[in-house]
Amino acid sequence: MLATFIAVLQQVNVEEKMKNAPNGNYEIGVVIGTYLPFVLLVLVAYFVYYKAKNRKDLDE
Template identity: 50%
Template sequence: MRSLILFLQQVNVEQKLKEAPDNEYQIGVLIGSFVPFIVLIGIAYALYYRAKKKEQNLK
């Protein structure tokens, strides 16, 4: 089920850039394709920081 959802959400960025009506749309597509990675990095950093802080409090 999970792989089906991932397959349906997969976006072909190159195709969207080729069909873009103008430069603003291209910039929006690029930013939109990087947002999930930025969010994941932020979550990973928050979890790391929280675990590190918790470890320091135990000492």
């Protein structure tokens, strides 16, 4: 319940921000700010997977 409430509060309308952007640099910043957290999450997940897959103590 609480997680749903927080998710609703954090929703960002990217199309609305792009429409009201003062210039192209702002649009680039919105795109980077939208996708960067997702990309970082994927990189961290891959790193954890890679480290867990290559653990030496599980081979014995």
